[in-house]
Amino acid sequence: MLQTGIKLAGVSLRNPVMAASGTAGYGEEMSQHFDLNALGALVIKSTTRAPRTGNPWPTTAQTSAGWLNAVGLKNPGIDVVIREKLPWLATNYPNLPIVGSVAGADIAEYVDVAKQLASAVNVAFIEVNISCPNVANEGMAFGTDPQTVRELTQRVVQAVAKPVFVKLTPNVTDIVAIAQAAAAGGAAGLVMINTLMGMEIDLATQKPHLAYGTGGLSGQAIHPLAMRMIHQVHEVLDLPIVGVGGVMNGKDAVEMMLAGASAVQVGAATFGDPLACVKIAEEIPTVLAQYQLTWPKN
Template sequence: MNNNRYAVSLPGLELKNPFMPSSGSFYYGLDHIDDFDLNELGALVLKTTTMHPRKGNPQPWIIQTKAGVLNSVGLANPGIAAVKADYLPKLAEKLPNLPQMLSISGETIAEFTELATIIDQIPSISAIELNLSCPNVDEGGRAFGVSTTGITAAVSAVRAVTTKAVYAKLSPNVTDIKPLAIAAQKAGADGLTMVNTLVGMSLDLMARSVRLYRGKGGLSGEAIHPLAVEFIWEAASVVDIPIIGVGGVTTIDDALELMLAGASAVQVGIMNKEDSLFLPKLIKQLPAALDKYHFETAADVTYALHPLPTDEDAWAKSKEK
């Protein structure tokens, strides 16, 4: 798909269409080279990478629940040195024209800074996504992404050492997302990615134990989609930097709904595990969906939501259209 009708321009990312995998769902991309032509994607988002290798939590990493999928991978990854040496050169060779965004996470501000400094020197990486859900050792284990101080510290530290576009991935495990979105923008983020997974648990009645090693895991899938829509809508009302929406996309309508709420582009996670061709299918469905809902371009969907009605008469009239 090579048409300006579908293109979206974001800081550091010139997308031929608004769709990309979420961090982790395509690992580092090389495992999916043979599934389809990855150049069809708007961008490739690479797995969250840390300073040092992490083997992750004990298995199982992912379990099905009635409400969605719980994961407790524990940021398993080979570490930035191996990623830089073994993965990124091959990606640059095989996909030289596909925008690539690398997700990073650290337990301290120093780790975020070291990672961003290294990535700043890698030409093939167009943007950096900050996974702010890792425990912040400097604040006693609370995740960076649940406080304005944590977000401000991480984003400003990365902003100071890189000229690449920086996207802050916000957590939905908060009471009010708006001050966090504002903090990210003020600290220098070029955009937001939202939302990350919600905290959940699943228990084994027969064994009387938790099903995941750490008990809690990150809930993703169809169940969180309405929450993602609401969080994106809230954040879009207070910031003027672009948002990449993610959360429970299982259809083209789900993707456009995130954009209508205020997202400029969309990431897809768990559906890639269920169907390795889900993203190219989604991309092919975009032209007909734009026609169906009377949008001239994909970019027109963003912020197209009408203001909320202020009275019952206005609501009734809106439903008559």
Template sequence: MSDERLAVKLPGLDLKNPVMPASGTFGFGENPKYDLNELGAIVVKTTTVEARTGNPNPKIALMDNGVLNAVGLQNPGLEAVIAEKLPSLKQSYPSLPIVGSVGGSSEEDYVEVASRLSQSGYVDALELNISCPNVKKGGMAFGTVPEVAKKLTEEVKKASSVPVYVKLSPNVTDICAIAKAVEEGGADGLTMINTLLGMHIDLKTRKSVLGNLTGGFSGHGVLPVAIRMIYQVAHVCDLPIIGVGGIERPEDIIEMFLAGASAVQVGSAHFDDPLICPHLIEKLPDLMDELQISSLEELRKEVKEAFANEN
């Protein structure tokens, strides 16, 4: 039985709790280790028009303080996702909100994927991935220039029949400028942050531990960066924010909310605990009791009012 105090309402997403796995960390929900109905929602792997094999191996490197990944948006392609992956997920979990993740190498690619996914009837919202640092074409290239991000958001919004969340990159000089640009472009919400571009060299081989040389760094170590950026953006944008980056404990979720987030995604913590999402959901009410938080919706309201009073 779910705790009603955890419920959060976002554009297109009626969440019974704020926890969802981040795109790329959970595939398309195949072979789960628990009942996915426990989740607030699921964000599936980024889909591109054509199937992608991703970057050369090794694609993932586990480190003491986090994870480096350069998967490169590996996925079976739009046709297979619509014909096979999403129908299977929807059939198994008909009441679970599904967020489709949209990728591409060109504006036309993004528009086609967004249009087809939104019209498939299988997704409740889209997440526009303009922040992946591990692909040579597309990805982060669309998320580092405000004018480019705004135009892409506008075009995707025209093509989509469901709400659109834009996933922002931390690898920029001014994330607030990007956030305001996609808000002007019509985005319904934001997801932030994606991974930090990083690299690790093996002392014995004297080579990068990743086949792509560089990759996205994630894990608990990036939490302060995510908190800072969410806090900054929440002060200049009215859009709801889905916070992601370094969440391992229920305390991290509350901190995200205090920074201005309205829901959260969990990624790298799955490497240490495959059941991290249900574990967080189970522990969250006790922490809320301890902190005298009546509900997450009330906390959202209190934070928003506090920010308004600061200005």
């Protein structure tokens, strides 16, 4: 079988498939389905300084070609993650690279959380989730303003000694301008894309399916959008891109590699099949062989 081990920003991964942030928690539940060592890396749930209880239920709804979610950054807070979640992963999966996903309401919170995550031995990368509302800018997502993205990236990069990936929101007009801002701020790479804002209404109740109203769309429906954005950014920037958005099988992953991704993350596919990440990692070599392709090592 073809080997698909890669090096991403200097870190070796046994394959290019990661579990996406928010769909694998901190690994505990996923580990009941398979040995997490089958993953290239695991991205933890975006973590904030204080614990967050999240939005009222229902927080997820299935759509015709994907999922809507408004989980609301539910997480136990950085103290619990440092004290319990990361040590549990380090003890049980000492060789599994962890991606520490950071969220915050202002730049100081991002920097503080990123520093603490980066200090954990098993955290190989920091992933900055810039889809969060910026309290200093009327709640507009950090990731919609190039100036803010550049400053936030720069501040996190200066604060940590591990490669910093910036995870872009697709809810913008010009994704290239945002990607360039992250590059200018010193990002080691990009993760593309987070969910797209969406909504569904239940005919029976005439109310949105999600208690919150709107939510982020993930799954199959967003794959072509992720493909287009990765391609656009890859054309103009020489930075590694981790592709995410509707990767349901090995073929989707290889298509994303052809658009410019060096690795992929899998989120919603896990809802339909808890083994999705493993199966996708196993399918990739077969798809590559079928089309006489190779996955870039760097």
